Each structure stands twice: as C-alpha cells, then as structure tokens.
Amino acid sequence: MNIPKINFKYWLLMVLATTIGEIGGNLISRNLGLGYSLGSVFLISIYFISLLFIKFSKVENTSFYWTLIVLGNIAGTNIADFVTIAPLNLGTIYGSLLVMAVLSLILVIWKFTSPKSSIEKGLNTTTYFLYWFAILFSSTFGTTFGDLLSNDTPLGALGGTILLLLLLGIIVLLLFKTKISKELCYWMALVIMHPIGATIGNYISKPAGLNFGNVWTSLVLILLFILIYFDTKILVHNHKN
Numbered sequence: 001m002n003i004p005k006i007n008f009k010y011w012l013l014m015v016l017a018t019t020i021g022e023i024g025g026n027l028i029s030r031n032l033g034l035g036y037s038l039g040s041v042f043l044i045s046i047y048f049i050s051l052l053f054i055k056f057s058k059v060e061n062t063s064f065y066w067t068l069i070v071l072g073n074i075a076g077t078n079i080a081d082f083v084t085i086a087p088l089n090l091g092t093i094y095g096s097l098l099v100m101a102v103l104s105l106i107l108v109i110w111k112f113t114s115p116k117s118s119i120e121k122g123l124n125t126t127t128y129f130l131y132w133f134a135i136l137f138s139s140t141f142g143t144t145f146g147d148l149l150s151n152d153t154p155l156g157a158l159g160g161t162i163l164l165l166l167l168l169g170i171i172v173l174l175l176f177k178t179k180i181s182k183e184l185c186y187w188m189a190l191v192i193m194h195p196i197g198a199t200i201g202n203y204i205s206k207p208a209g210l211n212f213g214n215v216w217t218s219l220v221l222i223l224l225f226i227l228i229y230f231d232t233k234i235l236v237h238n239h240k241n
Contacts, residue, residue, distance in 0.1 A: 003119050003131075004062045006186065009228070011193065013066060016225045018142055018197020020218065021073020023205050025143070027214040029078050036082040043075035044136075051132055055125075066229065068132060073197065076139025084144055092148035099144050100191075103137040106130055107187065118183050134187075138194050146198020157203035164196045 004010055029039035050071055054064045082088060084095035110117075110130045117127040149160030168189060175185040203209035205217045212220075 017069045018073050018194050019201045020221045021077050022198045022201030023214050023218045024074045025077025040078040040082045047071045047075045072135045073139040077143045079140045080143030096144040099141045106134045142194025142198045146195040150202040157199045160199040168192045
C-alpha cells in the first residue's frame with residue numbers, strides 16, 4: 001500500500017482521525033460499557049483483520065488507508081487506557097514512556113530490516129506491517145501523552161493543545177529550513193499530531209472543556225472527516241471532466 005500524498009489535506013485528515021479515535025475509543029469502552037480490556041481486544045482484532053484483508057486483497061485505495069488510520073486511532077485510545085488506567089494502571093507518565101519505547105523499537109527494527117524502504121518510496125511486506133504497528137502505537141502514545149497534558153499538568157486540554165501546536169510548528173520549520181530528512185520529520189510530526197487529537201478531543205467532549213460528550217462529538221467529527229475527504233475527490237473529478 002502506498003501512503004497518500006502528504007500535504008495539508010493529509011495532516012488535516014490525520015488530526016481529525018486522531019480526534020475521532022480519542023472520542024470514539026472512549027465511546028466504545030465507556031458509553032457502550034465494553035471496558036478497557038474487552039474494548040482493546042475487540043478493536044485490535046478488527047484492526048489486524050482489516051490489515052490482513054487490505055494487504056492480501058491488493059487493492060490500492062486511499063479510503064482503505066484512512067479506514068485503517070481511524071481504526072488504529074480508536075484502538076490506540078483503548079490500549080492507552082488499558083495501560084494507564086486499568087488493568088495495568090501505570091499512569092500517564094510511565095504509560096507514555098512505555099508506549100514510546102515500543103514505538104521506537106518498531107522504527108529501529110524497520111531501519112535495520114528494510115533500510116531502503118520508506119514512506120516516500122513505498123512499503124514492502126515487512127514495512128507494511130511495521131508501518132501499521134507504528135501507527136497503532138503512535139496513536140496509543142497520543143492518548144497517554146495527551147491525557148498527561150490534559151489531566152496531570154496545569155496546562156489542561158487547551159493549554160496542552162497550544163503547546164503541541166508550537167512543537168509541530170518547530171518541526172515544520174526544521175523540515176523547510178534544515179536538511180533534516182523528510183522521513184524523520186514525518187514521524188516526529190505524527191508523534192506530535194496524535195496527542196493533539198487527544199487534547200482536542202478531551203477539550204471538546206469533557207466537562208473541563210466544551211462538554212459536548214462522546215456521542216455527538218464523534219458524529220460531528222466523522223461527518224466533517226467524510227466531507228473533507230470526499231469533497232476534494234469530487235472537485236478533482238469535476239476538474240478532470
């Protein structure tokens with residue numbers, strides 16, 4: 001599977017997907033009553049079944065890519081709660097460190113097993129799975145670190161979002177003003193983008209912020225995601241005609 005063109009639309013859809021993942025994960029584990037353990041098992045199973053189906057169906061479609069991104073973010077939210085709240089109860093600090101260690105290990109394995117495969121050149125079979133493992137744990141880190149900023153620091157959800165946006169701005173400057181590799185910038189931006197989705201999700205849905213709740217916020221975000229994705233598709237199609 002080739003990764004879609006990485007541009008402004010890509011990152012806009014990514015932050016929406018991460019926010020959907022944060023709120024959708026809470027909706028499944030809390031509102032639907034599945035809990036963190038059962039919810040994680042259920043969502044991880046769907047995620048990996050989808051990975052295998054898309055891989056072996058050999059169909060190149062950006063809709064499949066974004067479906068996996070959303071599923072990975074929802075599953076990542078539940079895994080994060082499994083790690084930080086129950087049953088592991090590591091807390092947001094140690095939970096974030098553990099998840100970041102796993103994510104780093106995945107990327108190191110990628111570097112040693114397939115050094116010539118990259119997001120720009122396309123993914124082989126090995127890096128296909130490593131990429132999606134990295135997406136899953138990057139999503140998990142997004143929730144653990146986003147919750148750390150939102151709940152366990154004076155910044156809160158809004159202040160945490162502002163801080164993360166500033167860090168994202170620094171990464172953009174590094175990309176355009178230095179010779180740092182695009183691959184490294186991509187992963188750094190992705191690692192920052194996921195907590196942004198978590199802090200935004202916390203601010204919109206929870207009582208400490210706008211308190212719109214998980215259900216309505218999820219529906220609005222999914223609708224917005226679909227409109228942005230398909231509106232661009234329609235515009236491109238009409239332009240070609």
